[in-house]
Amino acid sequence: MSRDIRELLADKEFQRKMEKLAGLYPEERSALLAALHLCESETGCCGEEFQEYIAGKLGIPRASVKGVVTFYEMFHEKPRGKYLVQVCRTLPCMLAGAEILLDHICGKLGIRPGGTTKDGKFTLVTVECLACCDRGPSLMINDTLYTGITPEGFDKVIKELD
Amino acid sequence: MALILVDGKEIAVKQGETVLQACMREGIEIPYFCYHPSLSIVGQCRMCLVKVEGAPKLLTACTTTVPELPREKKLDGRYDMKVSVACDEAREAQRGIMEFLLANHPLDCPVCDQAGECRLQEYSYDYGAPRSEFVFEKLHAPKRVVLGPHIIYDAERCIKCTRCVRFCQEITKTSELSLVERGADTIVGTFEGGSLDNPYSVCTADLCPVGALTYREFRFRERVWFLQAHNSVCPECSRNCSVRVDSYKGEVLRIVPRYNPSVNGYYMCDHGRLITERMRGLETRELPSLIRDGKPSPMNEKDFYARLVALFSEKKYRPGDVAVILSGRMSLEEMAAYKRLSKELFGAVIGDVLLRSGESDDLLVRDEKRPNLEGARKLGLPVSGKDEAVSSLIGGKKALLIIREDPVGEAPQEERERLDTAIGSVETVVVMDDHLTATAARAHYFVPLAGWFEMEGTTVNFKGQLQKTTRCVAPPEGRKPFHDVTAEFLKAAGKEAPSGFREWFEEVKKEIPVLGLVKAGEIPLKGIPLPERKEKHG
Ligand code: SF4
Ligand code: SF4
Ligand code: FES
Numbered sequence: 001m002s003r004d005i006r007e008l009l010a011d012k013e014f015q016r017k018m019e020k021l022a023g024l025y026p027e028e029r030s031a032l033l034a035a036l037h038l039c040e041s042e043t044g045c046c047g048e049e050f051q052e053y054i055a056g057k058l059g060i061p062r063a064s065v066k067g068v069v070t071f072y073e074m075f076h077e078k079p080r081g082k083y084l085v086q087v088c089r090t091l092p093c094m095l096a097g098a099e100i101l102l103d104h105i106c107g108k109l110g111i112r113p114g115g116t117t118k119d120g121k122f123t124l125v126t127v128e129c130l131a132c133c134d135r136g137p138s139l140m141i142n143d144t145l146y147t148g149i150t151p152e153g154f155d156k157v158i159k160e161l162d
Numbered sequence: 163m164a165l166i167l168v169d170g171k172e173i174a175v176k177q178g179e180t181v182l183q184a185c186m187r188e189g190i191e192i193p194y195f196c197y198h199p200s201l202s203i204v205g206q207c208r209m210c211l212v213k214v215e216g217a218p219k220l221l222t223a224c225t226t227t228v229p230e231l232p233r234e235k236k237l238d239g240r241y242d243m244k245v246s247v248a249c250d251e252a253r254e255a256q257r258g259i260m261e262f263l264l265a266n267h268p269l270d271c272p273v274c275d276q277a278g279e280c281r282l283q284e285y286s287y288d289y290g291a292p293r294s295e296f297v298f299e300k301l302h303a304p305k306r307v308v309l310g311p312h313i314i315y316d317a318e319r320c321i322k323c324t325r326c327v328r329f330c331q332e333i334t335k336t337s338e339l340s341l342v343e344r345g346a347d348t349i350v351g352t353f354e355g356g357s358l359d360n361p362y363s364v365c366t367a368d369l370c371p372v373g374a375l376t377y378r379e380f381r382f383r384e385r386v387w388f389l390q391a392h393n394s395v396c397p398e399c400s401r402n403c404s405v406r407v408d409s410y411k412g413e414v415l416r417i418v419p420r421y422n423p424s425v426n427g428y429y430m431c432d433h434g435r436l437i438t439e440r441m442r443g444l445e446t447r448e449l450p451s452l453i454r455d456g457k458p459s460p461m462n463e464k465d466f467y468a469r470l471v472a473l474f475s476e477k478k479y480r481p482g483d484v485a486v487i488l489s490g491r492m493s494l495e496e497m498a499a500y501k502r503l504s505k506e507l508f509g510a511v512i513g514d515v516l517l518r519s520g521e522s523d524d525l526l527v528r529d530e531k532r533p534n535l536e537g538a539r540k541l542g543l544p545v546s547g548k549d550e551a552v553s554s555l556i557g558g559k560k561a562l563l564i565i566r567e568d569p570v571g572e573a574p575q576e577e578r579e580r581l582d583t584a585i586g587s588v589e590t591v592v593v594m595d596d597h598l599t600a601t602a603a604r605a606h607y608f609v610p611l612a613g614w615f616e617m618e619g620t621t622v623n624f625k626g627q628l629q630k631t632t633r634c635v636a637p638p639e640g641r642k643p644f645h646d647v648t649a650e651f652l653k654a655a656g657k658e659a660p661s662g663f664r665e666w667f668e669e670v671k672k673e674i675p676v677l678g679l680v681k682a683g684e685i686p687l688k689g690i691p692l693p694e695r696k697e698k699h700g
Binding site for chain 2: 052064072
């Protein structure tokens with residue numbers, strides 16, 4: 001999950017995957033999202049270096065690539081912790097106690113939204129709707145969804161993460 | 163061709179034309195921010211919402227085209243679409259959009275440079291709600307972001323219309339800008355370490371409908387309602403972009419492009435605008451001066467011209483003894499006046515108009531860096547060759563007259579010395595210009611001329627479009643256009659001479675017969691296309 005970006009760009013296997021992706025679409029630029037997903041899953045973020053690389057590769061202005069990376073919640077410009085804690089900040093979850101939950105998480109991890117713990121284990125962010133409004137408050141840790149979660153529930157969950 | 167009914171008015175709509183365009187053409191106002199005739203249509207701002215009969219919700223007029231209906235389906239047996247701009251639903255939507263746009267807007271009009279020419283202000287007045295229901299603390303966003311060398315960005319004022327982004331993608335094709343982040347956090351940004359730095363960057367400030375992008379050199383210089391607007395032409399290349407010159411208290415503070423489809427469209431280059439900065443602080447004189455050891459000492463006009471005339475008649479320079487360097491910065495009237503003067507003084511029209519060239523691009527910037535070289539050609543004045551060294555024009559002459567050019571100041575290093583020697587060996591050197599140039603410092607006589615924005619005149623651009631520039635600011639008494647200097651000369655020599663722009667324009671007309679019926683005061687703002695010049699062969 002956290003390979004070095006330079007190593008990734010030099011990797012023959014990765015380059016082959018990129019070529020294949022670019023060839024999948026009638027217009028090469030359409031491969032952007034897929035490419036960003038690939039980089040995000042391999043290195044944990046889509047930083048400047050990758051943005052510049054992919055802009056050149058697909059013939060998209062670098063500023064536009066940055067626009068896409070910053071638009072979507074699932075892409076990150078800066079490296080993030082091993083576990084990405086994503087708390088839903090949309091209205092229904094907030095009404096269901098997400099605000100209290102978020103305060104608790106901040107206190108527990110000792111970071112503010114957007115921050116990463118010193119040991120690099122957790123990054124905390126708030127995100128737009130996770131589509132579980134009926135079961136809020138909701139949060140995701142990496143790819144796992146937790147709904148109706150209480151502060152105590154959160155503590156229990158992270159205790160089990162190494 | 164389709165027919166629509168807009169609030170009771172019938173409008174014919176061309177194929178592909180949008181409701182917004184058709185309404186604008188017919189003078190029906192629909193408020194809008196993101197639409198611009200030179201950019202792609204994105205329907206970003208939602209300000210142009212109108213009601214279309216039969217549509218389930220309001221539609222954005224800027225993206226709505228009108229399909230022609232088969233006869234039996236026409237509304238009221240006649241219309242392809244019925245639209246309302248002024249109905250309650252549309253007004254309510256416009257009010258709603260304004261409220262959203264202003265929800266996080268700082269409302270800092272008192273210190274905003276756009277105030278007075280801001281669409282948000284205008285539409286607040288015309289379409290906005292009297293008070294906001296938004297009671298929460300406003301979101302904050304970056305202010306005073308240096309986007310590029312001439313552009314400052316205020317993200318709190320930005321309404322995310324993307325005009326600036328599209329300009330850089332579609333017009334300059336440099337794509338420096340993009341919207342970054344999302345939702346309420348969206349701002350305009352560049353790539354990390356990137357900069358909005360292209361030869362047309364300031365056009366983004368013109369396009370920005372609000373005060374989010376401001377032109378650095380003009381920021382906080384003056385409230386725009388105090389400015390006086392004048393129509394002029396950019397003198398920095400042979401495109402002659404139509405411009406509006408804004409002045410205050412006798413100083414040119416800002417130059418902006420003036421729409422002219424036959425010359426520059428909506429835009430102009432940054433170099434052209436930045437004349438204001440280059441002009442500032444140039445040293446000049448208000449009276450003609452004798453120059454001794456590079457130092458000018460002013461003389462009263464009458465004595466000065468009498469002295470020059472006496473000098474020329476006593477020396478009896480023949481055409482072969484004299485070198486005259488003319489400039490494509492002279493107006494047609496000045497060139498016509500020069501021809502008259504040359505005949506008087508030397509018995510023939512002599513002299514070369516210097517060709518100054520440089521970089522060009524495929525948008526507007528032309529390689530010929532003078533505004534009126536085409537005018538010179540039209541008047542039959544010889545234009546020098548591209549690489550012709552000025553020193554070779556001067557070599558071995560006894561008298562040298564240089565008008566509105568600074569060959570010394572502009573000489574490349576290797577040419578400079580030769581030029582200095584050449585000028586140094588000439589017995590009589592007269593320089594006329596709007597400021598004291600490096601060349602003027604080597605002259606014996608200096609005549610201060612009115613600057614480009616200080617006089618009326620006409621020019622012909624590379625395509626043959628004749629345009630008129632007006633007097634935007636008044637020069638001090640003694641600084642005159644060259645045609646008026648000519649009149650002084652001729653008077654001192656006891657000759658009759660036309661006086662002022664209008665009379666000299668009549669002289670120009672004699673040489674450009676198609677202008678026959680045009681009066682000096684009636685040159686249209688977009689100019690007059692002149693027929694192509696017939697190249698003389700053999
Ligand atoms: S900076 Fe101005 S032109 Fe650009 S998106 Fe914002 S409001 Fe529109
Ligand atoms: S393109 Fe030429 S005429 Fe137009 S603004 Fe630039 S320098 Fe002036
Ligand atoms: S002008 Fe129609 S949406 Fe902006």
